[in-house]
Amino acid sequence: MNDPIAVEPARRHPGTVREVFWAFLVLGVTSFGGPVAHLGYFREAFVKRRQWLGDRAFADLVALCQFLPGPASSQVGMAIGLHRAGFGGLLAAWTAFTLPSAVLLVGFAYGVTAVGSSASAGSLQGLKAAAVAVVAHAVLSMARTLTPDAKRATIAVAAMVGVLLVPGIAVQVVAIALAGVAGVLWLAPAASEPDAGSFTVRVPRWVAIGSLTAFFALLIGLPVLAATLDDPTLGLFDIFYRAGALVFGGGHVVLPLLQAETVATGLIGHDAFLAGYGAAQAVPGPLFSFAAFLGAVTTTPPSGVLGAAIALVAIFLPATLLVVGTLPFWERLRHAPLAQRALMGVNAGVVGILAAALYNPVFTQGVTSPMSLAIAAAAFVALNSWKAPAWAVVIAAGLLGWAVL
Numbered sequence: 001m002n003d004p005i006a007v008e009p010a011r012r013h014p015g016t017v018r019e020v021f022w023a024f025l026v027l028g029v030t031s032f033g034g035p036v037a038h039l040g041y042f043r044e045a046f047v048k049r050r051q052w053l054g055d056r057a058f059a060d061l062v063a064l065c066q067f068l069p070g071p072a073s074s075q076v077g078m079a080i081g082l083h084r085a086g087f088g089g090l091l092a093a094w095t096a097f098t099l100p101s102a103v104l105l106v107g108f109a110y111g112v113t114a115v116g117s118s119a120s121a122g123s124l125q126g127l128k129a130a131a132v133a134v135v136a137h138a139v140l141s142m143a144r145t146l147t148p149d150a151k152r153a154t155i156a157v158a159a160m161v162g163v164l165l166v167p168g169i170a171v172q173v174v175a176i177a178l179a180g181v182a183g184v185l186w187l188a189p190a191a192s193e194p195d196a197g198s199f200t201v202r203v204p205r206w207v208a209i210g211s212l213t214a215f216f217a218l219l220i221g222l223p224v225l226a227a228t229l230d231d232p233t234l235g236l237f238d239i240f241y242r243a244g245a246l247v248f249g250g251g252h253v254v255l256p257l258l259q260a261e262t263v264a265t266g267l268i269g270h271d272a273f274l275a276g277y278g279a280a281q282a283v284p285g286p287l288f289s290f291a292a293f294l295g296a297v298t299t300t301p302p303s304g305v306l307g308a309a310i311a312l313v314a315i316f317l318p319a320t321l322l323v324v325g326t327l328p329f330w331e332r333l334r335h336a337p338l339a340q341r342a343l344m345g346v347n348a349g350v351v352g353i354l355a356a357a358l359y360n361p362v363f364t365q366g367v368t369s370p371m372s373l374a375i376a377a378a379a380f381v382a383l384n385s386w387k388a389p390a391w392a393v394v395i396a397a398g399l400l401g402w403a404v405l
Helices: 017-030 035-049 055-067 072-109 121-146 150-165 169-186 205-229 232-246 251-262 270-280 287-296 304-333 337-366 370-384 390-404
Strands: none
Touching (some): 035 337, 055 072, 150 169, 251 270
């Protein structure tokens, strides 16, 4: 019997797959700046503008995805798509957010060098400055909601200081865990006021359990099958599945593993790897789409479009299985009184971690001159005071950077 988990029909306002697709497609072509900036874009688009979920639910999602291996920002996007329009929404969110960068990188792999050369250093610097504004706006807005009192503000600052002093994904996970412990021990029980746009999912229990089972079965079984059958297609799928399943934090963290699995084994040339990595910095969307480039330039079949498709699906599949498998149980857990107190601390910790990321790497890479600071400040005013959409601010900042930087 299908047992739907965490359903609140009276408060749910289902959307359509088409609606989710177009919302994420806009982000897929404008979301420069890496995973932290992506979270800022997501909050602007889905919490503030469309009100598909509330700040607390959004922070809960971010906290969960920080604990899961894989690309955290893409997992948040998948979860929002699942919440809004079911499994079709999840697929639409992933496809629309990932496809633009994947297509550009496959084009680059086929020799479309304009992808790399057309984006001048000035325009890229303008885009990085816009990311500073987007993240600053997100941190400020989330702080107002999630750290409204002295205790939670203290937890946020402690998390920020810890992450800044000892960088690394592992430290971020520890900081979130300690923030949760502080919430249990130090904070008052969670208030009962509703969180407008509450996050709900409808996933049958057998689907959730099956997804988690498939995640571990593929992680264990793919290497055995690839070695036993000596099939290059299966071997390529295994390489990228393991990369997506074993790396926490996503983004740049996955690069050393990919290099070891592809360059060191002779599957991809060193120069090609570096060229693709450079191109990946100039395109919007998730850095995990770099897998599409690598799959397209492999020295042995499958390569080209087929290799790109295999690599892209394989590296994101673990994230998809984990989102479907964990969200229903997470949704049930987060409503328990003890868990609510822990989540109050965790959410404060998330604000602190995002504040740390606002400084490094977002600010340190995005503000490199007085003019880039001016662009970032103007973009922040446009977002915060003029309520301009994030995608328009990003495009304007890129054009301004091209003109003056």
